[in-house]
Amino acid sequence: MADWQILSITAAVIVGIVLMIVKLRINPVVSLVAGAMVLGLATGLGPVETTETAMQGFGDIMFEVGLLIAWGVLMGSILNETGAIRRLVNALLKIFGPRGVPYALGLTIGTALQSIFLDVLLVMSAPLARRMAPHLGKFGIAKMATAMAISLECGIVLMVPGVATMALAGLLGVPLGKMMIFGFIVIVPTIVISIAIMNFLIHRGLWNVDLDQQPIDDEPTDSGGTGALHDNNGDTDGDGFGGPAPVDPEDGLVDGHGTRVGLLPHRVHEVEEAEEKQHSLFLLFAPMLLALVLIATGAILEMAGVTHPVIEFFSAPVVALLIGLLGTSYVARYTIGGERVEKAVVDGFRESGQILILTGAGGSLAAVIAASGMGDVLGQYFTAGSFAPLLTVWAIAALLHIAVGSVTISAITAAGLLAPVAGQIGLDPVLLALAAGAGSLFMVHVTSNTFWLLQSMLGQTTRGTLKSCSLGVSVASVVALGCTMILGLFL
Template sequence: MSDTAILINTGVAVLAVVLLIVRFKLNPVVALVLGSAYLGLSTGLGVDGTVEAITGGFGDIMAEVGLLIAFGVLTGAILQEIGAIERLVATLLRVFGPKRMPYAMSVTIATALQSIYLDVLLVISAPLARNLAPRLGRLGTARMATALAIGLECGIVLMVPGVGTLALAGLLGVPLGRMLLFGLLLVVPTVIIAVAIMSFLFRKGWWDPAKDEGRIDAAGPAGDDATPGNPGPRGDAEPSPSAPDGASEQGRVAATATGTVVDPRPVRDPHHVKLIVLFAPLLGALLLIAAGAVLDITGFQNPVVDFLSQPVVALLAGMVGTSLVGRYTAGRRRVERAIATGFRESGQILILTAVGGSLAATIDKAGLGDILGHYFTAQTAAPLLMVWVIAAVLHIAVGSVTISAITAAGILAPIAPVIGLDPVLIALAAGAGSLFAVHVTSNTFWLLQSLMGQTTRGTLKSCSVGVSVASVVAILLILPLSLVV
């Protein structure tokens, strides 16, 4: 088959996936499988070759990141159940003060809290941010809403153990330690710069509280897309009753859909432990993964360190450690409830991620990598810009951060070995592009509107524009890396 025919059929397959999801409201998993099947059959792989590519890609990606995603989601569910998030926010406020809170909260959400399922993390943190907003002045709602949006969305696709990041790393064969180091190097300045730019715009009169702020609803209209990046219509979700754990010296805090209620009476838990102890297992796991990447670069080898720094071993240890801490502080039943919730939430993430691998494997078998390899070289910015643009366009159409990132990376993953471009750069570029234009098709958009007390106009500014600014900042930071990596 000619190169032109392969390019055309690939474009038709991607467009068909978008139309099936957007126009016909088909489940993204089914749409991706149908797109993969069409591409395989239309490019001459045959029935057997097409089925082999779909099932092989599915199995390969599950073997690569299936357990990692499961362990990450379970760890996050336990941390949410035992009230660690509320306590962390209270600590950040005490350490950084109200004025620096947008930066502190957005960076923390984008890095340390990415094991928390997105809509759970949003429902927990938004009421707390809403409560803090008045202390920042008339622009408090705008700044806190923007900080939440940027931190939440950037972390999903740029920082380990964000579910999108794990999927991209597995899809492109990027060692998780390397993904962690480069993601951390990128996400921190991206978040800080984007929040600073939006704060500057707000101070210049771009935010009108009379028109951009409104009442707080219990739930906003929910998007149709139920994916890891946009977990579906769960705007009426409420955080589980974890306030007593997070309330020690700060008093009893209850995060609800209508705000944060603070009981000033101190509550002493007989099993109260320091905040660092609650997060120590997860932070220890991430440090082990990062240490393995650093030692691999330096050439140091030690059997014990090599074993413990394996991502699946490190995250398993982190999950077990978090479970033990949770049982001590909250009891066995609450930890078991959190684990059951985590298993339910991880199912759709695992299936979607694996099906993204099926599409990428089919594209690879079709020979797209060899074709595109003739047009690009690793010394040019064109491949990374193309990844960013494809992911951005897909996100505008589909409204899912994770689907757009995985699809864009899958399309161009085959060219990485052909032109010598480091796969970690493709992963980061796909993640950055998928952040562009979070809008009304996203469940995150409506949750931020309702929980932060914004009008639709205000949410378009704080969420859509704010996250888009972060997307552009991220690709501008990634491009120079392609010259040295």
């Protein structure tokens, strides 16, 4: 089959997948697998080879990252149940001054907390960030919302154990330890530079307080206490999040999310004293940190040429994360009891199921793309050391994300298109993974659940969220591509 035919058919299939997801509202998993089948048949693989290749692709990526994703999500679910996430975010807001809070919170969310399911992490940290915003001055909401949007989205695709990051590593055959190290190298400057750029723009006219954020009622209540922070507009967007959150009279927490937004002053003090009596945050996070240290140590020693069976075993990501999960479970049983740990595990399995199936479906499409001869076609146009593959995968991921609205789908699909090229031209696959992740960040908009959660929970208008989330994460997308290209000069 001619090169132009393979390219045309592949492009048509990708467009078809996008239309199935966006226009026909067909589940992304079904759309990806259906697209893989059509591509295989249209490029001449035949019925048997097409189905076998699709199933093999699903199985291969599950072999690489299936247990890793499950361990990471379960660990995050247990940490969430212990209240560790809320306490950590609150501690950061206390320790760092107004100028440092957005950077400290952003780096912590983007790197250390990526085992937490994104929506859970956002719901736990957003109310605390909003509570701190007034201490940052006139543009506090804008700065905190931007920092959270950038760090949440970057962490998914650039930092282990972010679910899309692990999927990209498995798809492209990148050792997880290597992905973690180079992802860390890229994500840290990306978050810092992007937040700095956005803060510069916010102070120079980007943010309009009257139009970009919802009014906050801080007048005293009839009961004599300080009123809860809430939106005067109620549920103006029909998303179910607007209006004042109900306060639990038993523990003073809002919406069951552990936030102290809306507590009376004396109640805040009581809760803070209670937290001081709880077990240390280091104890709660120690098993997860140990797992990450084991993975990083193994990767560093491997690059240094140091090998030993014991080191190889304990630094293997599946073993290291299992150790972290077992340790987290033990600590949690000691601190909150076995019943709550079991509940967290059930919630974690519920969350990980959809992630695993979507990742596997992406692997099916990538495998069929590779078998169709796409690698041979694209390999003719790229040369070793060229930035063209990185720009191409970034652009494809960006376009897919604008159309589909899913960071994970766009990153996996774009990486799958160029995965066969890496080996042919001598390009390190980790660079393709990082470029695909960077591209998938571009233009987070109204199709994203994260967009609406940030809008409602941080008191922004839709116009404001388009600035803090859509523009902010797009800036991070471009910065991450630049950092990846710079890294490519040394690999």
